[in-house]
Amino acid sequence: MIRVRAIGVGLAALMVSTLSSSSASAFVRSRTSTGTPVFWASGCVFVTPDSGGTADLPGDMVTATIQKSLANWQTPTASCSYLKLTLETAVALEAHYDGINTVKFRSDRWCHPDDTMSHDQCYSPNAAAITTAYFIDKAGDKNDGELLDADIELNDINFTFEILNPSATAPRAGTSVADLENTLTHELGHLQGLDHTCADAATPANETDDTGNAPPPCDNLDSLSADARMKIETATMYNSAVPGDTSKRSIETDDKNGICAIYPTAKDPKTCAAVNLTTVTKTAGCSFVATDGRAPIGLAIFLSVVGGFLWLTRLRRARA
Ligand SMILES: [Zn+2]
Structure with a gap:
């Protein structure tokens, strides 16, 4: 469902790489089960925060940080991408398949609520945030790969979200500090259709990039050239970071290339409307029939462990 897309091969490699054509590539596009890259059909994507916010930060600061995080993608990609990310006024929301892309802090249970598309599914405590994307997964359909809804849930139980500048105040007991802008x-990036720059536990086994190469495993990047490894690890879409990391606030050239590959200016649909699920359901037919009562077709959960290295290590030891 998720593959690496290779672009931007360097002019010269300073070190010999064991992974040739993919050595200087990094960005990854999320794909349907049959390999179609996912995308928003409209030229605009609306993001609506849940007004519940977090007890750790004032609501206006959260709103400003979401706006800044949107701009972190919009500003660098404006020259080559048509996609517009628009912040809506915060309202009380749940993260459901409802056509509303929300940002929601979870402070009671780190689980998706029980609804028609997910039955009280709980997430890994080492994930600082999770983006759940709903898209049409229907090979051969003209709408195959079209994103319909993407919700960002923030783990306010195992992490304390702060605005680092750059120092951090002490996180709540038993939590790791995570910079909100860095995480968002x-x-x-996931919300727009990008996946991690290397293969981790959530990466499908059949994942390949546009050149047919498998993405390098995140836990074995030593085999890459120094420049290739740096490209993967410094990207905003790299899968993890140390607590308090702020480097992912600013996207890298590789991240920019990913967005501009999905939404190139030359293919601007010149539409700006929120997804109408009623219309989509009619046109997409059976695309959203649940397969086993738990996992609907087209549901992808992108795990993110931003800010989770130390926490992850501790949890693994605890389980061992
Ligand atoms: Zn992620």
Whole structure:
């Protein structure tokens, strides 16, 4: 469902790489089960925060940080991408398949609520945030790969979200500190259709990039050239970071290339409307029939462990 897309091969490699054609490539596009890259059909994507916010930060600061995180993608990609990310006024929302792309802090349970598309599914505590994307997964359909809804949930239980500048105040007991802008900027990459720059536990086994190469495993990047490894690890869409990391606030050239590959200016649909699920359901037919009562077709959950290295290590030891 998720593959690496290779672009931007360097002019010269300073070190010999064991992974040739993919060595200087990084960005990854999320794909349907049959390999179609996912995308928003409209030229605009609307993001509506849940007004519940977090007890750790004032609501206006959260709103400003979401706006800044949207701009972190919009500003660098404006020259080559038509996609517009628009912040809506915060209202009380749940993260459901409802056509509303929300940003929601979870402070009671780190689980998706029980609804028609997910039955009380809980997430890994080492994930600072999770973006759940709903898209049409129907090979051969003209709408195959079309994103319909993407919700960002923030783990306010195992992490304390702060605005680092750059120092951090002490996180709540038993939590790791995570910079909100750093985390949101990464998750917004998922919302737009990008996946991690290397293969991790959530990466499908059949994943390949546009040149047919498998993405390098995140836990074995030593085999890459130094420049290739740096490209993967410094990207905003790299899968993890140390607590307090702020480097993912600013996207890298590779991240920019990913967005501009999905939404090139030359293919601007010149439409700006929110997804109408009623219309989509009619045109897409059976695309959203649940397969087993738990996992609907077309549901992808992108795990993010931004800010989770130390926490992850601790949890693994605890389970061992
Ligand atoms: Zn992620």
